Amino acid sequence: MELIYKNTKINLIQGDITKQKIEAIVNAANSTLLGGGGVDGAIHKAGGPEILRECKAIRKKQGGCHVGEAVITTAGNLPSKYVIHTVGPIWRGGTNNEPILLANAYKNSLKLAHKNNIKSIAFPSISTGVYGYPIEKASIIALTTVKNVLDKISFKEIRFILFSNKDFNIYVSSVQKVFEDY
Ligand code: ADP
Numbered sequence: 001m002e003l004i005y006k007n008t009k010i011n012l013i014q015g016d017i018t019k020q021k022i023e024a025i026v027n028a029a030n031s032t033l034l035g036g037g038g039v040d041g042a043i044h045k046a047g048g049p050e051i052l053r054e055c056k057a058i059r060k061k062q063g064g065c066h067v068g069e070a071v072i073t074t075a076g077n078l079p080s081k082y083v084i085h086t087v088g089p090i091w092r093g094g095t096n097n098e099p100i101l102l103a104n105a106y107k108n109s110l111k112l113a114h115k116n117n118i119k120s121i122a123f124p125s126i127s128t129g130v131y132g133y134p135i136e137k138a139s140i141i142a143l144t145t146v147k148n149v150l151d152k153i154s155f156k157e158i159r160f161i162l163f164s165n166k167d168f169n170i171y172v173s174s175v176q177k178v179f180e181d182y
Contacts, residue, residue, distance in 0.1 A: 001172055003179060006150045009157040012175060014168040017161040018046035020122045021079045024072075025161075026109050028126045029055075029085040031064045033071070038129040039163075043083060047076035051083055068104030070112045082118060084109045088127030091134070099141055102127055106145040114153050122159040125167055135167055139174040147178060 001012045017025050017039060027043045030036050033055040035044045044051055054073035058065070065071050070086040086109045089101035105126050113121050123142065127133035146158055162168040 001175065003175065005147060005179065006154060008150050008155045010146070010175075010179075011157060011159045012162065012168060012171050013159060014162050014165055016042070016163070017122055017124050018042050018078055020159065020161060022120050022122045022157070022159060023080060024082040024084055024113055024116075024118045024121045025075065025078065025080050026070075026121065026123045026126070027083050027085045028124050028129070028131075029065065029087055031066065031087050033059050033064050033085060036130075039124045043078070047078045047083065050074055050076040055085065068101040068108060070105070070108040072112055072116060080122075082113075082116065084112055084121070086126065088131055088133065091127065091132040094137070098127075098133065099137075102133065102138060102141045103145045106142055107149055110146070110149045110153065110155075110158075113155070119156040120159070121155065121157075122161050124161055124163070125171070128167070135170050136174070139171045140178060143171075143174055143178040 003010050028039050058071050065087050067087045072084050075083045086105040088105045089098045128135040128138045
């Protein structure tokens with residue numbers, strides 16, 4: 001499904017983020033930046049060793065990536081130009097700053113994209129896999145944060161890539177809540 005908000009196209013797609021033809025994709029990484037399972041594993045596998053090489057160089061320089069922050073590398077063999085690696089929070093019941101940290105992951109990814117002159121970007125559903133963040137809550141934060149950033153910074157397209165049909169349907173209902181007045 002697609003909508004336009006402040007000249008930016010917002011697209012929800014069910015699919016695999018490694019297959020997206022778009023300037024930048026976002027990786028739900030972990031603080032080590034050394035790769036892992038889920039979407040992180042899929043991105044490194046499809047993108048090849050150049051991504052990990054750059055992640056290791058960033059690690060050496062700044063010691064990984066804190067929760068809520070973002071770093072950028074090449075996309076290696078992927079059909080994108082860049083991968084923005086961000087680290088979402090692990091769900092620990094919801095009273096350990098999880099909503100703010102998750103919002104920061106989206107916000108800092110978009111800020112870093114803007115700094116690199118990236119106009120179109122695809123996000124996976126950060127933290128809702130192994131990190132256990134309930135996707136109904138996480139999707140509202142993801143969409144609200146994007147909406148707030150778009151009030152200040154303009155992009156061409158922001159795509160949300162949902163791996164399962166169930167996740168896609170949850171995002172569709174959250175879009176209707178977050179953008180209802182629009
Ligand atoms: P986290 O550790 O942040 O929870 P995961 O990779 O475990 O990250 O899960 C985040 C989301 O990414 C989950 O909804 C999972 O289903 C989804 N996912 C896994 N592989 C892909 C992929 N290739 N493309 C898009 N989304 C994916």
